Amino acid sequence: MIESIYDDKGLDKYKPVITRRHEKFEQKKKLLANGSSLSDIANGYLFYGLHRYPDKWVLREWAPNATEIYLIGDFNNWQQKKEFAFYYTYNGNWELELPLDILQHGMLYKLWIKWEDGAGERIPAYCRRVVQDDVNKIFSAQVWTSNYEWKHARSKKVENPLIYEAHIGMASEEEGVSTYIHFREKVLPYIAKMGYNTIQLMAIQEHPYYGSFGYQVANFFAPSSRFGTPEELKELIDEAHRLKISVVLDIVHSHAVRNETDGLSRFDGTFDLYFHDGERGMHPVWNSRCFDYGKNEVLSFLLSNCKYWLEEFRFDGFRFDGVTSMMYYDHGIGRDFVDYSMYYDGNQDEDAIAYLTLANELIHELNPEAITIAEDVSGMPGLASPIRKMGIGFDFRMAMGIADFWVKLLKTKFDEEWHVGDMFYELTNKRKEESTISYVESHDQAMVGDKTIIFRLLDSLMYTDMNVFKRNPKVDRGIALHKIIRLATISTAGDGYLNFMGNEFGHPEWIDFPREGNDWSYKYARRQWGLEKDTNLRYHFLSEFESAMLKVIKKHSIFSSRPFAIIQSTKEQILIFKRKNLIFVFNFSPTKSYTDYAFEIDRGTYRIVLNSDDSRFDGFDLIQMDYNYITQPEKGKNILRLYIPARSAFVLHKTE
Template identity: 55%
Template sequence: MVKKSKSTGDSKVLSAAPTEHPQHIGIVAHDPYLEPFEDAIRGRHDHVAWKISQLTNHGKETLSDFANGYQYYGLHRIPRGWVFREWAPNATDIYLVGDFNNWTESEQYRCKRIPNTGNWELRLPVRAMKHGDLFKMHVKWNGGQGERIPAWATRVVQDEKTKIFSAQVWAPKKAYQWKVNSFCPSKDPLLIYECHIGMAQDAEKVGTYTEFKDKVLPRIVKDGYNCMQVMAIQEHPYYGSFGYHVSSFFAPSSRFGTPEELKALIDAAHEQGIAVIMDIVHSHAVKNEVEGLGNLAGDPNQYFYPGDRHEHPAWDSLCFDYGKDDVIHFLLSNCKYWLNEFHFDGFRFDGVTSMLYYSHGLGEAFTNYGDYFNGHEDDNAICYLTMANKLIHEVNPSAVTIAEEVSGMPGLAARYEDGGYGFDYRLAMNIPDYWIKTIKEKRDEDWKPSSIFWEVKNRRADEETISYCESHDQALVGDKTIIFRLIDADMYWHFKRGDENERVRRGIALHKMIRLVTLGAINGGYLNFMGNEFGHPEWIDFPREGNGWSYKYARRQWNLVDNPDLDYHFLGDFDREMLRVIKSEPKFNLTPVQEIWHNDGDQILAFERGNLVFVFNFSPTRSYTDYGFLVKEGSYRVVLNTDAKCFGGYGFADDSVEHFTNPDPLYAKDHKGWLKLYIPARSAVVLRKCE
C-alpha cells in the first residue's frame, strides 16, 4: 500500500505574545516576535495583492469570475449539441475517440486549435455522442502521441475487466434537484467526522455514496458531529493511495457511484444539519500519464515544476507549478467547481507543508521563527493558497477551510487583511504526535498534567485550530491507533463485558480521558476518524498485491459497537455524551480555557470553560477524597464522568450528589470558594455550575 509521508518537522507552534502594536500588520501586531520578519510578511501579502490584480484585470472582475474554467473547458452539452475544449499548448493535433466512433480517429471528431492560445476546441451535433459513452483524447505532439483522459473530465470510470480508465459522457436528462440550496455550517464548535466512503461498510468491498447516506450518515447524526470531512473524492487510479494520488481533479470517484449519488449524500447531510467538507489534494498529482496530467501533450512540465522540483521526493508524485497562471486557473477553478456543482461546504487542504517549502518540509526542525523566513519558502505556493482561501470565501462566505500543516508557519490561519493566508483553521498536528509519544515512552506514573495541558492548548493566539487525538494517519498499516497502543492483542480476547483484564480496563479509561482533555481545550474544532470514537480494532490496509487484494482491513466493523455484549459500545456511548456536554455550553469556542489547578505529583489537572469545570486524575493508582479546587462560588452538578458504569467504568463516585463550594474569607471578594471532590484513580469528571 502507498502510505502518504508526512513532514518530520517539529509540530510545536510558538505562542503569540499578548502585546499589540497597531502600527504593524495584523499578525505582527498580535505577535511582536514576528517584527524582524515583517518585511517578508508584507512582501508575501503584496505578492498576493499584485497577482489578484493581474488575474482580475486590475479589479474589474473578481477571483470568482477568473475561476470559471470548469464552465469553459471539458465536455459540455449545449442547446445545439456538444462543445469540448482542452488546454494543451504543446499538442499538434487532438482527436476524440470513443464508443461513438469505434475508438478510431475521424475528421468529425478532430479538435481545432484556437488561434493565439494553447486551447483546442471541438463542436459536435447532438447525435455525435450520448450520455454514457466512453471516450478519450488521442493527442499528438512533435515526436510522439498517446491516448489521454481530458484534464477537465467530470466523469471517469474504470473497466472492471481491463482496469483501463476512460472519460465518460455525463449528461443525464434530468439534473439533480437540490432539496437544500443554502446551508450554513455550525462552527460552535466544529465537530468533524473524518470518513472514507469506500471503507465505511461492514462488508469486505468498496462502499458506495448511497450506502454511506443510508447506513453511516445516521450514525454521524446520532453521535452528535456537525461536519463530515470526506476523503478520496477526486478520482484516483489506485484505491490503496487513500485518494492522495489524484488523476482527475474534477471527477468524483466513480468507484463509489455516480455524481448524482454524491450530491444526494451531501443534500441528505445538509437536511440533517451536517456540513460536508472535502479532503482536497492540490499539493501534488499522480505521475500516471494515460489517466493523469503527467504528460498530457508531450510536455511533462505543462502543469508541473521543471527540473529538480518536478517530482516529490517522498510521495512518488508530481508537484504543481504554482507560478503559472494557467495552473492557478486550473486549481482555483477546481475549488469553485466542488463548491458550486456539489455544494461542498469547504475543504481540508492536504499536504500544505509540502507546498510551502522547497524542501517540502522534509527533515527540517522548524525550531524558531527564522526557519519560516529564510528563503526556502515557495512564494508561488503561498500566493496560491492565499488566493484559494479568498476565492472560496468569496464564493461561499460561510465555507470552512482547514490546513494540514505540520511546520507551524505563522499566519496560516490568520486573515488575509492581517497578513495571513486566510485559512479558517489549521490542524493541531502536535497533539496526536504527543499522545503517541506519551503512550509509547512514558509509564502511567510519569504522565504529567502540566505537559498534557500545555500540549492540548499549544497554539497561536490569533489562529483557530482543529484538535484531534488521531486521524486516518494513525490507523494505517505501520502505525497504531490509540486503542491498539493501549490494549493491543488483548482486544481480541478480553473485550467482552465482564471478561476485561487490567490492561483492557486501563485502555478503556485512558481512551476516554485522552479524548476528553483534547476536546475540552479546543479553540476551534475537533476531529475524529471514522470508527476511532468506539475504539475500532486493527489497522487500515487497502487491497494490494501484498495482502492478496483483500478488503478485510479496508472496512469498518459497525457490528462491534452495535453489540451490547462487547466493550466497544462503552466508548461509542461516551463519545456521544462527551460531544453533547460540549455543545450544551453556549458559544463554547468563545469561552477561555482557564487553568484552575495542576499538580504533577498528584497527577491532577483542572480547568474551566464558561460554566463547565473539567477535572482529571491521571494517576493509575491513587484516588483522592475531598480534593479541593478554588472555583466560582455556588453549586455544581456532575454532567459527565469517565468512570461511570454506563461508560465501562467502576462507578466509584455518586454522580447524583450536588456539590456546594465552601466559603473562604480570603477569596470572598472574588466570589470564589472551595469545591471538594472525590476523584478516583484514572478518571475524569465534568461539572456544570448550577444557575
C-alpha cells in the same frame, strides 16, 4: 504602513517578507482578475471539458505543445478520424464541435494527443466523469448528462466544527468498496445521532490507485466513480444538509499522480505543462508531480477546481491536504520548525503561498459561510489568519502536534510518569490569533504500520478480552485512558475537534487497502460497525461516551472561551481547569484516588454532567452523580472538595 496581524514581537524583523508575500498575492489577484472578482474568472470548468449545448457538443482543451488532437471512443471504434479532429484556437487552446446525435450518455471517450516527437491517449483535464474498465482496469472519460435537483438549503457556517473524517469506500462492514448510497443510508444517521456537525470526506477526487487513500489524484473534477454516480454524491450531501451537517471536501492541490494516460503528467508531451520540470517537479517521498503555482494557467485550473466543488456539489468548504509540502521547497521533509527564522529563510515557495491565499479569498467570496482547514505541521504564522490582516486566510489549522504528543506519551512514558503540566501546555499551545482543530488521531494513525490509540493501549487484548462477561485490568486501563484522553483533547481544543471513522468506538483493526502484499484483500479496508452495536462487547461504551462528550461540549459552547488551569499537580497527576461554567477534572494517576481533594473555585453549586467512570460508559460508578457539590468558605476563599478516583475524569457544571 501595511498592518501586520502579529502581536508577537518576534515577527517584527520578518515584516518585510510578510509584506512581500501579501503584495505577491495582490499582484496575482490583479493579474488574474483584471478588475473583476476572483469568482468571475474561476470558471475554467465551464469553458474547458465536454459541454452539451442545445444544438451541439463542444469539447475544449488546453494543450499548447500539441500538434494534433483527436477525440476517440465508443462512437468511432477508438480511431483517429478526421471528423473528430480538434482545431487550434488561441493561447494553446483546442476545440471540437460535434452534432448532438454523435455522443450519448454513458459513452466512453479519450483524447489522442500528438506532439512533435510522440503521442498518447489522455483523459481531458477538466473531465467530470471517469470510470475504470472491470477487465483491463483502464480508466476512460465517460459522457455524463444526468442532473440532480437539490432539495435542501446549504448549511450555515460552522463556527466550531466537530468533524467526522470519513472514507466512503471503507464505510461498510462488507469486504469490498462501499458506495455513496450506503453512506447516506447507513452512516449519515449514525453521525447525526453521535452529535458531529461536520463530515470531512476523503478520496472523492478520482484516483487510479485505491490504496492511496485518495491522495494521488488523477482527475481533479471527477468524483470517484468507485463509489457511485455524481448524483448519488449530491444526494448524500443534500441529506447531510437536511440533518444540519456540513460537508467538507478533503481537497488535494498539493500534488498529482504521475500517471500519464489517466492523469495530467506530460499531458501534451511536456513535463512542465501543469508541473515544475526536472527534479523540482517530482515529490521525493510521494513519487508524484508537484504543481507549478507560478503559472497563471495552473492557478486558474486549481481555482476553478475549488469553485466547481462548491458550486456543483455544494460542499461547505475544504480541508486542504499537504499544505506543508506546498509551502516549502523541501516540502518540510525531516525538518523541525523550532524558530521563526524557518518560516522566512528562503525555503518557502511564495507562489504556493500566494495560491493558498487566492484560494481562500475565492472560497469565502463564493460562499462566506464556507470553512477552510489547513493540514500543516510546520505552524506557519498567519496561515489561519484573515487575509485583510496579511494572513493566508484559512479558517482553521489542524493541530497536528497533539496527535503526535499522545503517541509519544504512550510510547515513551509509564502511566506514573505522565506530567499533567506538560500535557496541558501541549494541548493548549497555539497562537491566540489562529483557530485550530484538535484531534487524538486521524486516518494517519489508523493506517497499517502505525497504531491507533486503542491498539497502543490494548494490543492483542482487542481480540480476546473485549466481552462484558469478564474484567481484565489491562482492558479496564485501556478503556479508561481512551475516554479521558479524548475528553482532555476536546476540552482543551482551540476551536474544533476531529475524529476518524470508527475510532470513536475503538475500532480494532488498522487500515490496509487491497494490494499485492495482502493478496488484494479488503479485510482491513472496511469498518466493523457490528462490534459497536453488540452489547455483549465493550466497544459500544466508547461510542456512547463520545456521544455524551460531544453533547456536553455543544450544549455549553465551550469554544467561546479559553481553558484556564486551576490545578496542574505533577506529583498527584491531577489536572483541573475551567472553561466557561464547566470545570474539567482529570486524575491521570493509575493507582491513587483522592478524597476531599480541595481547590479554590468560584462560589456556587456544581453538578456532574459527564463522568468517565459512569457505568453507562463501562466505569465503576465510584462517583456520586446525583449530588450537589457546594463551595465552602475557608480562610476567605471559596473551596470545593471532591472525591477523584484514579484514572478518571468528570465535568462539573455551575448551576448556581
